[in-house]
């Protein structure tokens with residue numbers, strides 16, 4: 001069986017082999033139509049490569065390789081190259097056994113750029129006149145037929161001997177190269193090559209290159225496994241955080257790691273680490289919006305790099321489902337009711353009505369999923385700006401490079417690829433209405449200054465324009481982070497905090513307003529019954545009710561809503577049992593809370609007194625004098641009762 005990868009099978013009589021090949025090369029370069037005559041005497045891989053070089057207009061008299069990377073660019077590339085990190089120790093290890101053989105070992109990236117070279121200094125010097133050094137372009141398109149570039153194009157190992165090189169300048173060389181494949185996508189990600197001067201040619205060098213490539217692929221498998229595990233973990237955290245969105249996570253070498261199944265389906269992606277996916281993800285990275293538009297039922301929100309331990313590991317793409325309840329809430333909030341029976345929520349809504357039409361900023365704090373955005377929308381609805389826009393900015397999601405155009409827009413012709421007619425920024429869109437700065441605590445500190453400036457100056461200019469636009473917007477910001485603690489840690493600007501924290505509300509957790517749990521549940525049971533076309537009069541079984549009232553609901557109303565959606569989908573009877581809930585809730589064992597145990601020792605009259613005090617305190621915004629007056633008892637007596645009933649002012653509504 002013939003081995004087409006090799007040119008030289010024996011080291012005997014190399015001189016006559018060189019002149020024989022040189023003669024064939026001359027025949028081809030002087031008259032490429034000799035292709036047919038040469039077919040029987042020149043290896044197919046070499047002849048095909050010569051043809052490609054000829055049609056690419058490569059000069060057969062070329063003497064040197066060209067520079068592709070400056071030393072700075074090379075250094076930058078190496079600092080984040082998984083291939084280099086995996087291959088360097090292997091190359092360095094094998095180098096000791098090659099000393100004295102006359103060979104150099106090179107590592108090259110997927111486009112044929114040499115990124116690492118190991119060898120004896122005197123051989124390196126001899127090769128210098130051909131520019132055989134890191135940063136040079138050894139792709140077939142730049143240096144003609146050569147083992148590095150040709151093995152990448154053909155995706156096969158190859159030995160290229162003397163005049164088999166298309167460019168005359170490289171005829172003194174012999175090289176053997178094997179492509180390196182991505183262990184998951186099977187895409188060519190580089191090439192490992194052994195190069196020397198032709199008198200030191202050896203038929204076994206190519207086999208060595210192939211084994212080395214396999215060792216590097218094996219090493220990369222370990223590197224990628226760890227990386228993808230971290231990205232998978234990141235994806236799961238995101239699905240908890242972005243419950244109302246659909247998320248895709250892929251690695252920085254464009255490998256799809258995980259994603260929302262419906263979204264993957266819409267984008268025609270498979271949840272597999274495959275080459276086919278890889279090409280699509282590359283397209284996505286090059287032109288996100290055109291790719292995203294393919295999924296009609298989803299609206300692309302943004303694409304951000306994923307940093308893990310200060311290292312860029314991949315990208316996250318976030319989408320909104322146009323038909324989901326949450327996104328329709330965003331656009332038609334009136335369809336989505338804010339349910340609340342508790343004195344806490346009624347008190348907040350009452351305060352919202354009082355301040356809705358005052359043009360001062362409002363800061364909403366509270367745990368995730370407590371309804372801060374819904375409350376912001378409520379303020380908009382009851383304000384004098386209800387017929388004006390309500391514009392949301394997710395502050396944690398703005399890309400650094402795009403912050404200027406996102407917030408302030410741009411003039412026509414400012415960017416290549418930008419909209420012809422220019423684009424309004426969020427502040428201009430919100431002008432006259434309300435701007436909702438969601439997740440303000442997630443905004444990187446270096447970007448906060450942009451926001452601060454526009455809030456201070458109340459005017460801005462579009463990028464590429466000199467015209468100042470005055471703005472009249474009411475600002476509502478929301479966060480589940482402790483901004484004061486973030487200021488201490490240097491993560492949030494004090495001046496921005498003071499600008500936003502003029503009126504602030506803390507939206508209590510669901511656990512702190514248990515009266516709302518059942519009414520909210522009833523509302524969502526009816527809503528999801530309609531959505532899933534299940535005309536059953538859904539209601540909670542008594543045991544489920546008790547469980548709902550004793551569970552802590554760390555994800556608050558969002559978690560409750562999701563649990564009910566799950567239950568409606570999986571229940572075939574009208575009565576919702578615990579087993580209909582998602583697994584983590586169905587198997588959850590609750591404990592009676594400490595305060596419930598304590599309160600159970602009070603008599604009925606004491607319990608009634610405690611409830612009355614609690615109600616009056618909430619209604620008055622914890623005004624001790626007013627409540628003691630109302631109850632006709634001394635302030636000191638009221639304080640004693642607060643201690644007795646363990647009533648503490650929650651992180652309460654605070655109007656400064």
Ligand SMILES: Nc1ncnc2c1ncn2[C@@H]1O[C@H](COP(=O)(O)OP(=O)(O)OP(=O)(O)O)[C@@H](O)[C@H]1O
Nearest residue numbers: 337338339367368369370371372373374480557558
């Ligand atoms: N009082 C309520 N009645 C009915 N549904 C509610 C209520 N409060 C919140 N929800 C629902 O709970 C989900 C989460 O609400 P929202 O996004 O407003 O919370 P958030 O506090 O802004 O969350 P995050 O801090 O994570 O952004 C939404 O689907 C919302 O419709």
